[in-house]
Amino acid sequence: MRAVDVRNYALVVARTNYHHGALREALLKATLELIETEGIGAVSLRQVARTAGVSPGAPYHHFPDRAALLTALADEGFRLLADALTEAHEKAATPTEALEAILNAYVEFARENPAYFRIMFRPELTQPHKSPTGAEAGEAAFAVLGNTVAECVPAAERDVVAIAMWSLAHGYALLWLDGQLDHRVADPAALSHRVAALVTTLIK
Amino acid sequence: MRAVDVRNYALVVARTNYHHGALREALLKATLELIETEGIGAVSLRQVARTAGVSPGAPYHHFPDRAALLTALADEGFRLLADALTEAHEKAATPTEALEAILNAYVEFARENPAYFRIMFRPELTQPHKSPTGAEAGEAAFAVLGNTVAECVPAAERDVVAIAMWSLAHGYALLWLDGQLDHRVADPAALSHRVAALVTTLIK
Numbered sequence: 001m002r003a004v005d006v007r008n009y010a011l012v013v014a015r016t017n018y019h020h021g022a023l024r025e026a027l028l029k030a031t032l033e034l035i036e037t038e039g040i041g042a043v044s045l046r047q048v049a050r051t052a053g054v055s056p057g058a059p060y061h062h063f064p065d066r067a068a069l070l071t072a073l074a075d076e077g078f079r080l081l082a083d084a085l086t087e088a089h090e091k092a093a094t095p096t097e098a099l100e101a102i103l104n105a106y107v108e109f110a111r112e113n114p115a116y117f118r119i120m121f122r123p124e125l126t127q128p129h130k131s132p133t134g135a136e137a138g139e140a141a142f143a144v145l146g147n148t149v150a151e152c153v154p155a156a157e158r159d160v161v162a163i164a165m166w167s168l169a170h171g172y173a174l175l176w177l178d179g180q181l182d183h184r185v186a187d188p189a190a191l192s193h194r195v196a197a198l199v200t201t202l203i204k
Numbered sequence: 205m206r207a208v209d210v211r212n213y214a215l216v217v218a219r220t221n222y223h224h225g226a227l228r229e230a231l232l233k234a235t236l237e238l239i240e241t242e243g244i245g246a247v248s249l250r251q252v253a254r255t256a257g258v259s260p261g262a263p264y265h266h267f268p269d270r271a272a273l274l275t276a277l278a279d280e281g282f283r284l285l286a287d288a289l290t291e292a293h294e295k296a297a298t299p300t301e302a303l304e305a306i307l308n309a310y311v312e313f314a315r316e317n318p319a320y321f322r323i324m325f326r327p328e329l330t331q332p333h334k335s336p337t338g339a340e341a342g343e344a345a346f347a348v349l350g351n352t353v354a355e356c357v358p359a360a361e362r363d364v365v366a367i368a369m370w371s372l373a374h375g376y377a378l379l380w381l382d383g384q385l386d387h388r389v390a391d392p393a394a395l396s397h398r399v400a401a402l403v404t405t406l407i408k
Contacts (some may be wrong), residue, residue: 041245046330123383142388149228157402163379164372164399172367179327184346185367195368198361204407 018054024062026052028073035081035115040122045069067125074125075134077116082141089144095151096200102145103169103196110173111189117173142166152203161203168199222258226265231254232277239319244326249273269359271329278329279338286345288313293348299355300404306375307351307400309328314377315393321377346370362380372403 014018018026029053033044045059045066088105092098110117119125128135142162149162162196172192175181181188222230234256238246249263249270256262257348261290292309296302314321323329332339347364353366379385385392 003340121378121382121384129389154229159389160395160398161404163385163401165375167379167399168368168372168374170379171371171373171377173375174378175367175371175374176327178325180325181367183332185363191364191367193363195371198364198368 010017017039018058023052023058024052024072026054027059027069028076028111031069031073032115035119040070040118040171043070069124070119071125071134072133073116073133074119074139077113077120078137078141080113080116080133081120082137082144083108085141085144089148092133095148096136096203098148099145099165099203100196100200102121102148103165103199104193106145106166106169107192107196109174110177152200165199168195222284222317227258227262228272228380231263231273232280233268235273235277236319244274244322254382273325275329275335275338277320278323278326279335281317281324282338282345284317284320284343285310285313285324286341286348287346289345292325293338293352294397299352300407301370302352303349303356303407304404307369307403308397310349310370310373311377311380311396311400314389318381356404366368369403372399 017115027048027107030048031043034047034051043066044062046056048069049056059069084105085102088101090100092101145166146158146162149165150158153161172195175187176192181191185191215307234252235247238251238255239353247270249267250260252273253260253263254294263273267276288309289306292305293302296305349370350362353369354362357365380392380396385395389395
């Protein structure tokens with residue numbers, strides 16, 4: 001009797017009880033972990049439940065399907081980004097310093113939260129946003145940048161400069177995340193700061 | 205006898221004979237088509253064969269596996285991008301005009317070739333490049349930008365400006381492709397030109 005079937009053992013012992021909010025958090029955390037280790041293709045409600053150590057049916061208490069789970073993560077990502085940009089803005093002494101700090105904070109957010117960052121810009125999840133809170137968070141993040149730019153440049157240039165600054169930080173973040181800078185740049189973090197400083201010098 | 209099984213009929217009649225080079229081209233074209241219509245997740249050698257209308261074994265004459273097929277596409281994408289940037293450079297009268305034209309050409313390339321563009325920046329395919337020709341094409345594309353920037357700014361700023369310009373065009377292209385500009389910008393093509401013009405005005 002040594003041959004015991006243990007295939008489902010890990011699942012059985014891991015079926016922890018969560019409070020309602022805690023389960024939701026645990027599922028989102030497990031999804032992030034899956035995206036970081038295996039890519040978004042590995043995300044299914046079943047696999048997320050397994051990673052979180054809960055029963056296969058548990059995710060359905062919070063998310064009707066995979067898209068709802070990923071959308072919740074994208075919304076949370078935009079909230080975190082809006083917070084990071086707001087914090088950068090509040091610490092700066094002048095509008096130009098604020099713009100520089102926002103550009104740096106954007107790139108740092110992407111580097112520190114690659115799974116969030118990639119999910120946030122998947123058009124099928126956020127174009128249009130599937131929830132009012134997600135749309136609000138996306139607009140809030142963009143507004144921090146837009147309002148700061150408005151303090152730095154003449155009214156006629158606001159829109160074009162805001163989109164240019166966003167493009168710059170977004171592009172730098174993705175080139176870095178995708179490994180394009182590795183063999184071209186000795187210290188991508190330092191260069192990121194030089195790029196932000198260069199830009200704000202130019203618009204002064 | 206009205207119930208005829210036609211499930212494999214399309215496959216059977218579509219098994220066209222290709223010359224060696226033409227088969228490779230047809231497979232690459234079918235892969236691009238698949239990526240554009242169903243996303244990269246839909247790409248398998250079997251599905252590519254079906255789309256190209258050739259036998260399931262035909263792709264193996266050219267590509268040992270899915271990664272080899274996608275890598276060939278990424279390499280081809282970098283060659284096309286290098287050509288587009290070179291053409292933009294050659295048409296311009298001054299270095300600053302050339303830089304502006306290169307930024308516009310980069311964004312236009314991404315818009316006109318979204319499947320190529322997404323494949324080219326998948327790190328598992330091109331970091332590092334899996335073939336010498338792919339690496340050469342990637343460097344050639346970057347060199348067009350880098351050399352033009354070198355004609356526009358002091359030596360000490362070349363590296364940072366080149367990466368900043370690349371980030372700007374790359375970010376704009378991806379924000380546009382991912383639908384982020386749709387509700388914020390009335391005419392993304394026109395704004396793209398304004399962004400490029402703004403930047404080159406600033407570095408004059």
